[in-house]
Amino acid sequence: MDKNTNIITNALPKDMDLGDTLARRLTIIREWRGMTVKALARDSHFSVARLQDIETGMETWLSSSDRQLLALALKIDASLLQDVEARPRLEPSDDQPRYEAMLADLRDSILSGVRELECPQCGDTLRCRVQEGLDIDGQPVYLAKAFCQRCPFVLK
Numbered sequence: 656m657d658k659n660t661n662i663i664t665n666a667l668p669k670d671m672d673l674g675d676t677l678a679r680r681l682t683i684i685r686e687w688r689g690m691t692v693k694a695l696a697r698d699s700h701f702s703v704a705r706l707q708d709i710e711t712g713m714e715t716w717l718s719s720s721d722r723q724l725l726a727l728a729l730k731i732d733a734s735l736l737q738d739v740e741a742r743p744r745l746e747p748s749d750d751q752p753r754y755e756a757m758l759a760d761l762r763d764s765i766l767s768g769v770r771e772l773e774c775p776q777c778g779d780t781l782r783c784r785v786q787e788g789l790d791i792d793g794q795p796v797y798l799a800k801a802f803c804q805r806c807p808f809v810l811k
């Protein structure tokens with residue numbers, strides 16, 4: 656965390672109860688900022704329906720780009736949201752598009768240096784690494800790899 660984000664985060668009262676779920680935290684911070692759902696939707700470019708899904712706990716995690724947008728609109732550090740996100744346990748057959756979106760988000764996180772990630776299928780800690788290789792034109796490419804220490808999940 657750099658100095659600037661510290662200042663922004665500290666703008667919230669230190670003893671403030673921020674809730675321990677994404678739903679609670681979003682509602683608490685939004686209301687503390689004096690924003691309606693509609694105002695937050697406008698500033699974050701989320702739809703009102705999507706914000707309501709998050710505030711009622713239907714949606715429990717955010718992609719890194721969505722998280723940045725919300726944090727910016729709420730004037731908080733994105734880690735405040737990430738701390739209370741919960742990834743659903745998803746099997747590929749449950750919901751293919753959501754499963755693919757979650758894998759894409761895992762890859763983004765690994766490539767941006769995050770190494771403490773939860774397995775999307777069992778919740779145990781994933782072993783993550785970045786593999787350097789060359790594409791067919793000989794250009795360097797970086798691939799996110801991960802495997803679960805408890806279940807057969809592999810990101811390749």
Ligand SMILES: [Zn+2]
Nearest residue numbers: 774777803806
């Ligand atoms: Zn697992």
